[in-house]
Amino acid sequence: MNDIAIVSAYEALIGNTPLVKLSTLSRLVGRSVYVKMESLNPGGTGKDRAALAMRRSKTGGLVVEGTSGSTGIALASLCQRRGHACVVVLPDDQASEKQRILEALGAETYVVSNAAIANPNHYVNVARRLAVRANELGTVRAVFIDQFENVSNFDTHYEQTGPELWRQCKNLDAFVMSSGTGGTIAGIGRFLKEKHVSVKVVLVDPPGSALYHKIQHGVAFANQQRERELKRHRYDTLAEGIGLDRVTNNLALGVDFIDSAIRVMDQEAVDMAHWLLANEGLWVGSSSAMNVVGAVRVALQLPSKSTIVTIICDAGQRHVTRFWNRDFILSRGLEWPGDCERIPGCIQNIEGSAAL
Numbered sequence: 032m033n034d035i036a037i038v039s040a041y042e043a044l045i046g047n048t049p050l051v052k053l054s055t056l057s058r059l060v061g062r063s064v065y066v067k068m069e070s071l072n073p074g075g076t077g078k079d080r081a082a083l084a085m086r087r088s089k090t091g092g093l094v095v096e097g098t099s100g101s102t103g104i105a106l107a108s109l110c111q112r113r114g115h116a117c118v119v120v121l122p123d124d125q126a127s128e129k130q131r132i133l134e135a136l137g138a139e140t141y142v143v144s145n146a147a148i149a150n151p152n153h154y155v156n157v158a159r160r161l162a163v164r165a166n167e168l169g170t171v172r173a174v175f176i177d178q179f180e181n182v183s184n185f186d187t188h189y190e191q192t193g194p195e196l197w198r199q200c201k202n203l204d205a206f207v208m209s210s211g212t213g214g215t216i217a218g219i220g221r222f223l224k225e226k227h228v229s230v231k232v233v234l235v236d237p238p239g240s241a242l243y244h245k246i247q248h249g250v251a252f253a254n255q256q257r258e259r260e261l262k263r264h265r266y267d268t269l270a271e272g273i274g275l276d277r278v279t280n281n282l283a284l285g286v287d288f289i290d291s292a293i294r295v296m297d298q299e300a301v302d303m304a305h306w307l308l309a310n311e312g313l314w315v316g317s318s319s320a321m322n323v324v325g326a327v328r329v330a331l332q333l334p335s336k337s338t339i340v341t342i343i344c345d346a347g348q349r350h351v352t353r354f355w356n357r358d359f360i361l362s363r364g365l366e367w368p369g370d371c372e373r374i375p376g377c378i379q380n381i382e383g384s385a386a387l
């Protein structure tokens with residue numbers, strides 16, 4: 032029996048995502064900018080890869096996870112075939128459509144206030160506690176998937192996504208990616224760096240996340256964390272699924288292979304998302320838009336004709352109530368590009384950009 036026959040259709044569709052060139056953007060910046068379309072995995076994100084590996088790393092009939100949404104959606108999908116129950120704890124600052132999708136997939140969801148990881152009510156801590164409690168009751172064996180610390184997440188990107196990208200593009204000069212759990216940038220970045228030491232691996236970090244400082248200055252810290260300036264418990268960005276206040280086990284496995292970091296502001300991500308839709312026909316979510324801003328910045332630092340790769344993490348469909356909602360964007364003190372024909376700052380001064 033071949034592999035395809037013993038995995039579910041969902042599992043068989045995971046991976047082998049296309050790598051596509053952003054042709055308008057590449058022409059504009061004079062370098063080849065490619066995106067790996069992780070949004071085309073069956074669950075709509077690269078989390079399908081990590082979820083499958085992490086699920087296989089633990090046995091039990093009740094799957095419990097703390098997630099900003101995408102990993103939960105992947106896990107809930109994987110639970111379908113074996114009829115396993117899935118419980119997902121979400122922070123309250125994510126697009127509500129993710130919770131709706133989880134519920135449609137039969138997952139039990141709990142939404143908790145956003146909090147620092149040291150707070151026992153952080154969504155990851157709540158999920159861990161729920162799994163412990165379920166095991167104490169003893170009716171079903173519960174597994175806490177633990178995507179931030181479970182290194183099967185790193186392993187799958189190191190063993191599969193990285194080699195897959197390398198097969199698709201051996202002449203890349205830079206790989207640019209944001210970090211949620213860190214599994215993607217650490218796994219792909221480390222694989223590429225070990226394969227070809229001159230590839231630059233660059234982290235993209237949203238406002239308020241401590242990882243930019245970790246890479247640039249060796250200490251995990253964000254200016255927003257200064258006393259009296261902290262607006263929220265976690266970090267101040269509308270980007271979903273990226274940015275962190277700690278170095279996870281997954282990120283730790285690749286952190287030494289990251290060359291530098293770039294801070295991308297929310298407005299730049301909004302502008303880039305609208306620009307990509309208008310000029311490349313790609314409808315992307317917030318983390319992907321940040322990644323492309325980072326890719327352009329890195330591209331412009333490299334010699335002409337260089338090749339830069341970043342990741343499209345998910346599509347706009349998961350973001351219609353926040354990132355792709357004009358009222359929400361205005362409520363965050365940002366501008367809606369359609370109102371004022373904004374061009375992303377990173378390409379504003381490039382000759383010809385206004386004509387596009």
Ligand SMILES: Cc1ncc(COP(=O)(O)O)c(C=O)c1O
Nearest residue numbers: 076077078211212213215272344
């Ligand atoms: C929406 C979204 N943003 C960001 C990421 C990057 O996540 P991580 O660093 O956890 O690998 C992912 C991964 O699939 C994602 O789905």
